[in-house]
Amino acid sequence: MADFTVLLPGVLQPLVGGQSYLTASADGAVTVGQLLDSVTGEYPVLARRLRDETGALRRFVNIYVNGDEVRRLKGLDTEVAAGQEVLIIQSVAGG
Protein backbone atom coordinates (compact mmCIF):
# COMPACT_ATOMS: atom_id res chain seq x y z
CA MET A 1 0.00 0.00 0.00
CA ALA A 2 1.18 3.50 -0.81
CA ASP A 3 0.25 6.65 1.08
CA PHE A 4 -0.86 9.83 -0.64
CA THR A 5 -1.14 13.31 0.80
CA VAL A 6 -3.27 16.19 -0.45
CA LEU A 7 -2.36 19.64 0.84
CA LEU A 8 -5.24 22.09 1.36
CA PRO A 9 -5.27 25.89 1.23
CA GLY A 10 -6.00 27.60 4.53
CA VAL A 11 -9.44 28.78 3.45
CA LEU A 12 -10.63 25.17 3.04
CA GLN A 13 -9.11 23.80 6.22
CA PRO A 14 -12.10 24.73 8.44
CA LEU A 15 -14.16 22.28 6.37
CA VAL A 16 -11.98 19.37 7.55
CA GLY A 17 -11.59 20.27 11.18
CA GLY A 18 -8.58 22.50 10.64
CA GLN A 19 -6.37 19.88 9.01
CA SER A 20 -3.86 21.23 6.53
CA TYR A 21 -3.70 17.99 4.58
CA LEU A 22 -5.65 14.80 4.02
CA THR A 23 -4.23 11.37 3.38
CA ALA A 24 -5.30 8.23 1.55
CA SER A 25 -3.78 4.83 0.86
CA ALA A 26 -3.91 2.82 -2.34
CA ASP A 27 -2.21 0.00 -4.16
CA GLY A 28 0.06 1.67 -6.68
CA ALA A 29 -0.62 4.83 -8.59
CA VAL A 30 -4.01 6.57 -8.54
CA THR A 31 -5.53 9.36 -10.59
CA VAL A 32 -6.15 12.79 -9.16
CA GLY A 33 -9.88 12.16 -9.47
CA GLN A 34 -9.63 8.91 -7.53
CA LEU A 35 -7.54 10.60 -4.90
CA LEU A 36 -10.12 13.37 -4.51
CA ASP A 37 -12.88 10.78 -4.24
CA SER A 38 -10.96 9.11 -1.47
CA VAL A 39 -9.92 12.10 0.61
CA THR A 40 -13.23 13.95 0.33
CA GLY A 41 -15.38 10.91 1.04
CA GLU A 42 -15.96 12.00 4.60
CA TYR A 43 -16.16 15.67 3.69
CA PRO A 44 -18.97 16.24 1.20
CA VAL A 45 -18.86 20.03 1.60
CA LEU A 46 -15.17 20.03 0.71
CA ALA A 47 -15.95 17.80 -2.26
CA ARG A 48 -18.46 20.36 -3.56
CA ARG A 49 -16.00 23.20 -3.17
CA LEU A 50 -13.56 21.43 -5.47
CA ARG A 51 -15.81 19.82 -8.07
CA ASP A 52 -19.35 20.39 -9.33
CA GLU A 53 -22.11 17.80 -9.63
CA THR A 54 -20.77 16.54 -12.94
CA GLY A 55 -17.42 15.83 -11.35
CA ALA A 56 -15.67 18.66 -13.16
CA LEU A 57 -12.99 20.58 -11.34
CA ARG A 58 -14.22 24.09 -10.57
CA ARG A 59 -12.78 26.68 -12.91
CA PHE A 60 -10.73 28.57 -10.35
CA VAL A 61 -9.53 25.59 -8.36
CA ASN A 62 -6.04 24.53 -9.32
CA ILE A 63 -4.47 21.21 -8.42
CA TYR A 64 -0.73 20.69 -8.74
CA VAL A 65 1.02 17.32 -8.85
CA ASN A 66 4.68 17.77 -8.05
CA GLY A 67 4.37 21.37 -9.12
CA ASP A 68 2.54 20.83 -12.41
CA GLU A 69 -1.02 22.09 -12.77
CA VAL A 70 -3.16 19.13 -13.75
CA ARG A 71 -5.01 20.97 -16.53
CA ARG A 72 -1.71 20.96 -18.41
CA LEU A 73 -1.44 17.23 -17.84
CA LYS A 74 -4.44 14.90 -18.05
CA GLY A 75 -6.76 16.82 -15.77
CA LEU A 76 -8.41 14.66 -13.16
CA ASP A 77 -7.07 11.60 -14.99
CA THR A 78 -3.52 12.65 -14.19
CA GLU A 79 -1.74 9.84 -12.39
CA VAL A 80 -0.21 10.38 -8.99
CA ALA A 81 2.58 8.13 -7.84
CA ALA A 82 3.43 7.42 -4.24
CA GLY A 83 5.51 10.19 -2.78
CA GLN A 84 4.34 12.89 -5.20
CA GLU A 85 2.98 16.07 -3.66
CA VAL A 86 -0.64 16.99 -4.49
CA LEU A 87 -1.42 20.61 -3.74
CA ILE A 88 -4.75 22.41 -4.04
CA ILE A 89 -4.61 26.18 -4.51
CA GLN A 90 -7.30 28.64 -5.52
CA SER A 91 -6.27 30.72 -8.51
CA VAL A 92 -5.90 34.45 -8.19
CA ALA A 93 -9.29 35.71 -9.31
CA GLY A 94 -11.84 38.36 -8.59
CA GLY A 95 -11.80 42.08 -8.14
Place this chain on the structure above:
Amino acid sequence: MATPESYLLAIGTKKGLWLATSTDRKEWSLSGPHFLMSEIPSIGIDTRDGKTRIMVGVRSEHWGPTVVHSDDLGATWTEPEQGAIKFPEDTDAALERIWQIHPDADSRPGVVWAGCEPISLWKSTDGGQHFELNRGLWDHPHRSEWGAGYGGAAAHSIVVDPSGEKVHVAMSTGGVYRSLDGGASWEPRNKGISAYFMPDPNPEFGQCVHKIAADAAVDGRLYAQNHHGVYRTDDDGENWNSIAEGLPADFGFVMLTHPRREGTAWVIPLKADGERIPPDSKLSVHRTHDAGNTWTELHAGLPDHEYNAVLRDAASVDTAEPVGVYFGTRGGTVYASDDEGVTFTEVAAHLPDVLSVRAAVVVGNPAGAEAPLAAAEATVLAEAAVIVDAAAETAVSPEDQPDAPVPG
Protein backbone atom coordinates in the same frame (compact mmCIF):
# COMPACT_ATOMS: atom_id res chain seq x y z
CA MET B 1 -31.51 43.26 20.30
CA ALA B 2 -34.14 42.03 17.91
CA THR B 3 -37.67 41.96 19.24
CA PRO B 4 -40.91 40.78 17.69
CA GLU B 5 -41.48 44.39 16.64
CA SER B 6 -38.18 44.60 14.80
CA TYR B 7 -37.55 44.72 11.10
CA LEU B 8 -34.86 42.76 9.34
CA LEU B 9 -33.31 43.89 6.09
CA ALA B 10 -30.94 41.48 4.36
CA ILE B 11 -28.65 42.93 1.72
CA GLY B 12 -26.88 40.62 -0.70
CA THR B 13 -23.98 42.11 -2.61
CA LYS B 14 -21.24 41.13 -4.98
CA LYS B 15 -18.92 40.63 -2.02
CA GLY B 16 -21.01 39.39 0.85
CA LEU B 17 -24.17 39.73 2.89
CA TRP B 18 -25.07 42.52 5.26
CA LEU B 19 -27.91 42.42 7.76
CA ALA B 20 -29.68 45.48 9.11
CA THR B 21 -32.19 45.67 11.92
CA SER B 22 -34.48 48.45 13.00
CA THR B 23 -37.33 49.04 15.36
CA ASP B 24 -38.79 51.95 13.43
CA ARG B 25 -37.56 51.48 9.84
CA LYS B 26 -35.84 54.85 10.03
CA GLU B 27 -32.71 54.11 12.04
CA TRP B 28 -30.89 50.94 11.02
CA SER B 29 -28.12 48.98 12.68
CA LEU B 30 -25.91 47.28 10.12
CA SER B 31 -23.74 44.19 10.53
CA GLY B 32 -21.54 42.37 8.10
CA PRO B 33 -20.18 41.28 5.84
CA HIS B 34 -21.09 37.65 6.12
CA PHE B 35 -19.52 35.43 3.46
CA LEU B 36 -17.00 38.07 2.53
CA MET B 37 -15.91 37.89 -1.12
CA SER B 38 -18.80 35.64 -2.11
CA GLU B 39 -21.67 37.06 -4.10
CA ILE B 40 -25.19 36.83 -2.69
CA PRO B 41 -27.63 36.84 -5.58
CA SER B 42 -30.62 35.54 -3.63
CA ILE B 43 -32.15 35.78 -0.18
CA GLY B 44 -35.33 34.35 1.24
CA ILE B 45 -36.67 35.26 4.66
CA ASP B 46 -39.17 32.72 5.93
CA THR B 47 -41.28 33.98 8.82
CA ARG B 48 -43.87 31.21 8.78
CA ASP B 49 -44.66 29.12 11.82
CA GLY B 50 -43.57 31.89 14.19
CA LYS B 51 -39.89 31.48 13.32
CA THR B 52 -37.43 33.42 11.24
CA ARG B 53 -35.19 31.56 8.83
CA ILE B 54 -32.86 33.47 6.57
CA MET B 55 -31.93 31.47 3.48
CA VAL B 56 -29.12 32.74 1.31
CA GLY B 57 -27.83 31.75 -2.09
CA VAL B 58 -24.05 32.11 -1.85
CA ARG B 59 -21.70 31.89 -4.79
CA SER B 60 -17.96 31.90 -4.54
CA GLU B 61 -16.03 32.46 -7.73
CA HIS B 62 -13.63 29.80 -6.52
CA TRP B 63 -15.73 27.32 -4.62
CA GLY B 64 -19.07 27.43 -6.42
CA PRO B 65 -22.66 28.02 -5.33
CA THR B 66 -24.48 26.79 -2.27
CA VAL B 67 -27.50 27.53 -0.10
CA VAL B 68 -27.09 28.24 3.59
CA HIS B 69 -29.61 29.17 6.23
CA SER B 70 -29.68 30.77 9.63
CA ASP B 71 -32.33 30.33 12.30
CA ASP B 72 -30.74 32.85 14.66
CA LEU B 73 -30.73 36.01 12.58
CA GLY B 74 -27.30 35.45 11.19
CA ALA B 75 -25.43 34.49 14.34
CA THR B 76 -24.70 31.07 12.87
CA TRP B 77 -25.17 29.55 9.43
CA THR B 78 -25.88 26.00 8.37
CA GLU B 79 -24.98 24.43 5.07
CA PRO B 80 -26.55 21.01 4.41
CA GLU B 81 -23.74 18.48 4.08
CA GLN B 82 -24.91 17.11 0.75
CA GLY B 83 -25.87 20.50 -0.62
CA ALA B 84 -29.38 21.94 -0.77
CA ILE B 85 -29.51 22.16 -4.55
CA LYS B 86 -27.77 19.56 -6.63
CA PHE B 87 -28.55 18.57 -10.20
CA PRO B 88 -29.36 14.87 -10.55
CA GLU B 89 -26.69 12.84 -12.29
CA ASP B 90 -28.75 12.12 -15.40
CA THR B 91 -29.06 15.83 -16.21
CA ASP B 92 -25.32 16.23 -16.77
CA ALA B 93 -25.78 19.77 -15.46
CA ALA B 94 -24.15 21.69 -12.65
CA LEU B 95 -25.60 24.45 -10.51
CA GLU B 96 -24.14 27.84 -11.41
CA ARG B 97 -26.08 30.31 -9.30
CA ILE B 98 -29.19 30.50 -7.13
CA TRP B 99 -31.22 33.43 -8.40
CA GLN B 100 -34.35 33.14 -6.32
CA ILE B 101 -35.41 31.71 -2.97
CA HIS B 102 -39.13 31.99 -2.48
CA PRO B 103 -40.94 30.78 0.66
CA ASP B 104 -44.41 29.57 -0.32
CA ALA B 105 -47.71 30.56 1.30
CA ASP B 106 -48.44 30.36 5.03
CA SER B 107 -50.76 27.47 4.27
CA ARG B 108 -47.83 25.41 2.99
CA PRO B 109 -45.21 25.67 5.71
CA GLY B 110 -41.90 24.15 4.81
CA VAL B 111 -42.38 24.65 1.09
CA VAL B 112 -39.73 26.84 -0.47
CA TRP B 113 -39.11 27.36 -4.18
CA ALA B 114 -35.84 28.21 -5.84
CA GLY B 115 -35.01 29.48 -9.30
CA CYS B 116 -31.55 28.79 -10.61
CA GLU B 117 -28.98 29.05 -13.36
CA PRO B 118 -28.95 27.07 -15.58
CA ILE B 119 -32.66 27.71 -16.07
CA SER B 120 -34.35 25.46 -13.57
CA LEU B 121 -37.01 25.44 -10.89
CA TRP B 122 -36.65 23.67 -7.58
CA LYS B 123 -38.95 22.89 -4.68
CA SER B 124 -38.16 22.13 -1.07
CA THR B 125 -40.61 20.71 1.43
CA ASP B 126 -38.26 20.86 4.41
CA GLY B 127 -37.80 24.58 4.79
CA GLY B 128 -35.09 25.01 2.22
CA GLN B 129 -32.63 22.37 3.35
CA HIS B 130 -33.03 20.15 0.29
CA PHE B 131 -34.61 20.97 -3.03
CA GLU B 132 -35.92 18.72 -5.79
CA LEU B 133 -35.55 19.62 -9.44
CA ASN B 134 -38.85 20.37 -11.18
CA ARG B 135 -38.70 17.88 -14.02
CA GLY B 136 -41.66 19.33 -15.86
CA LEU B 137 -39.79 22.52 -16.60
CA TRP B 138 -36.35 20.93 -16.94
CA ASP B 139 -37.62 18.43 -19.52
CA HIS B 140 -39.66 21.03 -21.40
CA PRO B 141 -39.11 20.74 -25.17
CA HIS B 142 -38.42 24.48 -25.36
CA ARG B 143 -35.48 24.33 -22.98
CA SER B 144 -32.82 24.00 -25.64
CA GLU B 145 -34.10 27.24 -27.21
CA TRP B 146 -34.08 29.32 -24.05
CA GLY B 147 -31.23 31.79 -23.98
CA ALA B 148 -29.23 33.83 -21.56
CA GLY B 149 -29.65 37.43 -20.58
CA TYR B 150 -26.62 39.54 -19.79
CA GLY B 151 -26.52 38.16 -16.25
CA GLY B 152 -26.91 34.53 -17.24
CA ALA B 153 -29.69 32.07 -18.06
CA ALA B 154 -31.92 31.61 -15.07
CA ALA B 155 -35.42 31.22 -13.70
CA HIS B 156 -35.67 34.34 -11.55
CA SER B 157 -39.32 34.88 -10.67
CA ILE B 158 -41.67 32.39 -9.04
CA VAL B 159 -45.31 33.22 -8.34
CA VAL B 160 -47.52 30.61 -6.70
CA ASP B 161 -51.24 31.21 -6.24
CA PRO B 162 -53.02 30.47 -2.96
CA SER B 163 -54.18 27.05 -4.17
CA GLY B 164 -50.66 25.98 -5.00
CA GLU B 165 -51.83 24.64 -8.35
CA LYS B 166 -51.19 27.72 -10.45
CA VAL B 167 -47.52 28.59 -10.74
CA HIS B 168 -45.89 31.19 -12.96
CA VAL B 169 -42.17 31.38 -13.50
CA ALA B 170 -40.25 33.95 -15.51
CA MET B 171 -36.87 33.39 -17.02
CA SER B 172 -34.29 35.36 -18.91
CA THR B 173 -34.51 34.60 -21.65
CA GLY B 174 -37.51 32.42 -22.23
CA GLY B 175 -40.33 34.54 -20.92
CA VAL B 176 -43.21 33.53 -18.69
CA TYR B 177 -44.28 29.92 -18.28
CA ARG B 178 -47.40 28.80 -16.45
CA SER B 179 -48.36 25.57 -14.76
CA LEU B 180 -51.93 24.78 -13.75
CA ASP B 181 -51.06 21.51 -12.04
CA GLY B 182 -48.66 22.61 -9.34
CA GLY B 183 -45.62 22.47 -11.59
CA ALA B 184 -46.09 19.13 -13.32
CA SER B 185 -46.50 20.65 -16.78
CA TRP B 186 -45.75 24.07 -18.27
CA GLU B 187 -46.87 26.26 -21.15
CA PRO B 188 -45.44 29.58 -22.31
CA ARG B 189 -47.71 32.57 -21.64
CA ASN B 190 -46.20 35.61 -23.33
CA LYS B 191 -48.86 36.92 -25.70
CA GLY B 192 -48.49 40.68 -25.84
CA ILE B 193 -44.96 40.86 -24.39
CA SER B 194 -42.48 42.21 -26.90
CA ALA B 195 -39.23 40.56 -27.84
CA TYR B 196 -38.11 43.40 -30.09
CA PHE B 197 -34.57 42.00 -30.14
CA MET B 198 -35.66 38.85 -32.00
CA PRO B 199 -36.43 38.40 -35.70
CA ASP B 200 -40.06 37.77 -34.76
CA PRO B 201 -40.82 40.38 -32.10
CA ASN B 202 -43.89 38.48 -30.90
CA PRO B 203 -42.74 34.89 -30.42
CA GLU B 204 -44.51 32.29 -28.32
CA PHE B 205 -41.52 32.30 -25.98
CA GLY B 206 -38.05 33.77 -25.82
CA GLN B 207 -38.94 37.09 -24.21
CA CYS B 208 -36.53 38.64 -21.75
CA VAL B 209 -38.93 39.21 -18.89
CA HIS B 210 -36.98 40.77 -16.03
CA LYS B 211 -39.44 40.30 -13.18
CA ILE B 212 -43.04 39.32 -12.53
CA ALA B 213 -45.16 39.79 -9.42
CA ALA B 214 -48.75 38.96 -8.52
CA ASP B 215 -51.43 41.41 -7.54
CA ALA B 216 -52.28 40.99 -3.88
CA ALA B 217 -56.02 40.70 -4.27
CA VAL B 218 -57.07 40.04 -7.86
CA ASP B 219 -56.87 36.44 -8.95
CA GLY B 220 -55.21 36.07 -12.33
CA ARG B 221 -53.59 39.51 -12.31
CA LEU B 222 -49.82 39.77 -12.60
CA TYR B 223 -47.42 42.53 -13.48
CA ALA B 224 -44.23 42.25 -15.52
CA GLN B 225 -41.18 44.43 -15.98
CA ASN B 226 -39.80 43.39 -19.32
CA HIS B 227 -36.61 44.16 -21.20
CA HIS B 228 -38.34 47.30 -22.44
CA GLY B 229 -42.00 47.11 -21.60
CA VAL B 230 -44.14 47.12 -18.48
CA TYR B 231 -47.18 44.90 -18.64
CA ARG B 232 -50.19 43.56 -16.79
CA THR B 233 -52.24 40.46 -17.31
CA ASP B 234 -55.70 39.95 -15.87
CA ASP B 235 -56.12 36.41 -17.11
CA ASP B 236 -53.14 34.50 -15.73
CA GLY B 237 -50.86 35.38 -18.60
CA GLU B 238 -53.19 34.58 -21.50
CA ASN B 239 -52.85 38.20 -22.59
CA TRP B 240 -50.43 40.89 -21.49
CA ASN B 241 -51.15 44.58 -22.01
CA SER B 242 -48.83 47.53 -21.68
CA ILE B 243 -49.09 49.68 -18.57
CA ALA B 244 -45.99 51.71 -19.36
CA GLU B 245 -47.84 54.92 -20.14
CA GLY B 246 -47.07 57.47 -17.49
CA LEU B 247 -43.63 56.08 -16.72
CA PRO B 248 -40.51 57.98 -17.80
CA ALA B 249 -39.08 54.80 -19.35
CA ASP B 250 -40.25 51.25 -19.89
CA PHE B 251 -36.89 49.60 -19.17
CA GLY B 252 -35.90 48.36 -15.74
CA PHE B 253 -35.63 45.26 -13.62
CA VAL B 254 -37.78 45.72 -10.53
CA MET B 255 -41.42 44.81 -10.09
CA LEU B 256 -42.84 44.85 -6.58
CA THR B 257 -46.44 44.43 -5.47
CA HIS B 258 -48.25 45.22 -2.24
CA PRO B 259 -48.75 42.20 -0.01
CA ARG B 260 -52.42 43.01 0.64
CA ARG B 261 -53.76 45.90 -1.41
CA GLU B 262 -55.23 45.47 -4.88
CA GLY B 263 -53.67 47.33 -7.76
CA THR B 264 -50.56 48.59 -5.95
CA ALA B 265 -47.13 48.04 -7.48
CA TRP B 266 -43.73 49.72 -7.64
CA VAL B 267 -41.15 49.90 -10.43
CA ILE B 268 -37.77 51.60 -10.68
CA PRO B 269 -37.33 52.66 -14.31
CA LEU B 270 -34.02 52.87 -16.10
CA LYS B 271 -33.54 54.97 -19.18
CA ALA B 272 -32.97 52.22 -21.74
CA ASP B 273 -31.28 48.94 -22.55
CA GLY B 274 -28.29 50.82 -23.88
CA GLU B 275 -28.27 53.40 -21.06
CA ARG B 276 -28.88 51.62 -17.81
CA ILE B 277 -29.14 54.65 -15.59
CA PRO B 278 -32.19 56.32 -14.08
CA PRO B 279 -34.05 58.60 -16.51
CA ASP B 280 -32.43 62.04 -16.46
CA SER B 281 -30.03 60.42 -13.97
CA LYS B 282 -32.61 61.06 -11.27
CA LEU B 283 -33.27 58.07 -9.05
CA SER B 284 -36.99 57.59 -8.44
CA VAL B 285 -39.44 54.87 -7.60
CA HIS B 286 -42.77 54.91 -9.41
CA ARG B 287 -45.93 53.59 -7.79
CA THR B 288 -49.36 52.75 -9.06
CA HIS B 289 -52.52 52.34 -7.00
CA ASP B 290 -54.72 51.44 -9.96
CA ALA B 291 -52.98 48.45 -11.51
CA GLY B 292 -50.80 50.50 -13.79
CA ASN B 293 -53.35 52.88 -15.26
CA THR B 294 -51.54 55.79 -13.62
CA TRP B 295 -48.14 56.16 -11.99
CA THR B 296 -46.79 58.51 -9.34
CA GLU B 297 -43.11 59.40 -9.09
CA LEU B 298 -41.64 59.01 -5.59
CA HIS B 299 -38.34 60.78 -5.13
CA ALA B 300 -38.21 62.18 -1.59
CA GLY B 301 -34.97 61.09 0.04
CA LEU B 302 -33.45 59.81 -3.19
CA PRO B 303 -30.56 61.45 -5.04
CA ASP B 304 -31.06 63.85 -7.92
CA HIS B 305 -28.02 62.35 -9.61
CA GLU B 306 -27.49 58.62 -9.74
CA TYR B 307 -25.78 56.58 -12.43
CA ASN B 308 -26.23 53.08 -11.07
CA ALA B 309 -28.93 50.58 -11.93
CA VAL B 310 -31.18 48.71 -9.51
CA LEU B 311 -31.23 45.00 -10.27
CA ARG B 312 -34.30 42.76 -10.34
CA ASP B 313 -33.96 41.26 -6.89
CA ALA B 314 -32.31 44.25 -5.26
CA ALA B 315 -35.72 45.45 -4.13
CA SER B 316 -38.32 44.20 -1.71
CA VAL B 317 -41.35 45.06 0.37
CA ASP B 318 -42.14 43.99 3.91
CA THR B 319 -45.53 43.02 5.28
CA ALA B 320 -45.97 45.80 7.84
CA GLU B 321 -48.67 48.47 7.78
CA PRO B 322 -47.88 50.73 6.05
CA VAL B 323 -45.75 48.59 3.83
CA GLY B 324 -42.00 49.20 3.77
CA VAL B 325 -40.22 49.50 0.44
CA TYR B 326 -36.50 48.78 0.13
CA PHE B 327 -33.92 48.73 -2.63
CA GLY B 328 -30.20 48.90 -3.28
CA THR B 329 -28.18 50.14 -6.22
CA ARG B 330 -25.22 48.73 -8.04
CA GLY B 331 -23.34 51.61 -6.45
CA GLY B 332 -23.84 50.04 -3.05
CA THR B 333 -26.40 52.39 -1.55
CA VAL B 334 -29.47 50.94 0.15
CA TYR B 335 -32.68 52.85 0.82
CA ALA B 336 -35.69 52.12 3.00
CA SER B 337 -39.14 53.63 3.12
CA ASP B 338 -41.59 53.09 5.97
CA ASP B 339 -44.45 54.79 4.14
CA GLU B 340 -44.86 52.77 0.95
CA GLY B 341 -42.26 54.74 -0.94
CA VAL B 342 -43.36 58.29 -0.23
CA THR B 343 -40.07 59.04 1.52
CA PHE B 344 -36.81 57.11 1.63
CA THR B 345 -33.93 57.11 4.07
CA GLU B 346 -30.44 55.77 3.44
CA VAL B 347 -29.68 52.51 5.25
CA ALA B 348 -26.16 51.97 3.95
CA ALA B 349 -23.76 53.37 1.39
CA HIS B 350 -20.50 52.34 -0.24
CA LEU B 351 -21.31 48.65 -0.14
CA PRO B 352 -20.39 46.46 -3.11
CA ASP B 353 -22.97 46.15 -5.94
CA VAL B 354 -26.29 45.25 -4.39
CA LEU B 355 -27.68 42.10 -5.97
CA SER B 356 -30.49 41.13 -3.63
CA VAL B 357 -32.57 42.74 -0.91
CA ARG B 358 -35.22 41.15 1.27
CA ALA B 359 -37.07 42.62 4.22
CA ALA B 360 -39.31 41.13 6.88
CA VAL B 361 -40.99 41.86 10.13
CA VAL B 362 -38.86 39.75 12.40
CA VAL B 363 -40.57 37.15 14.45
CA GLY B 364 -37.92 36.82 17.11
CA ASN B 365 -36.88 33.40 18.30
CA PRO B 366 -34.86 32.50 21.37
CA ALA B 367 -31.67 31.72 19.51
CA GLY B 368 -31.71 35.00 17.68
CA ALA B 369 -32.67 37.24 20.55
CA GLU B 370 -29.42 37.08 22.40
CA ALA B 371 -27.46 39.71 20.43
CA PRO B 372 -27.40 38.15 17.05
CA LEU B 373 -25.53 40.87 15.28
CA ALA B 374 -22.65 40.94 17.71
CA ALA B 375 -22.28 37.21 17.29
CA ALA B 376 -22.47 37.55 13.55
CA GLU B 377 -19.75 40.15 13.59
CA ALA B 378 -17.49 37.78 15.49
CA THR B 379 -18.16 35.10 12.91
CA VAL B 380 -17.38 37.48 10.11
CA LEU B 381 -14.14 38.60 11.65
CA ALA B 382 -13.06 35.00 12.05
CA GLU B 383 -14.01 34.21 8.46
CA ALA B 384 -12.19 37.27 7.18
CA ALA B 385 -9.06 36.38 9.11
CA VAL B 386 -9.04 32.91 7.59
CA ILE B 387 -9.46 34.30 4.10
CA VAL B 388 -6.75 36.90 4.52
CA ASP B 389 -4.33 34.39 6.01
CA ALA B 390 -5.09 31.86 3.32
CA ALA B 391 -4.59 34.39 0.58
CA ALA B 392 -1.24 35.39 2.01
CA GLU B 393 -0.13 31.79 2.28
CA THR B 394 -1.35 30.41 -0.99
CA ALA B 395 -1.77 33.17 -3.53
CA VAL B 396 0.08 32.47 -6.73
CA SER B 397 0.73 35.32 -9.09
CA PRO B 398 -0.46 35.13 -12.69
CA GLU B 399 3.16 35.10 -13.82
CA ASP B 400 3.66 31.89 -11.90
CA GLN B 401 0.77 30.15 -13.61
CA PRO B 402 0.35 31.67 -17.05
CA ASP B 403 -2.43 29.34 -18.15
CA ALA B 404 -4.57 29.74 -15.07
CA PRO B 405 -7.77 31.72 -15.53
CA VAL B 406 -7.42 35.20 -14.10
CA PRO B 407 -10.52 37.29 -14.68
CA GLY B 408 -10.33 41.00 -14.25
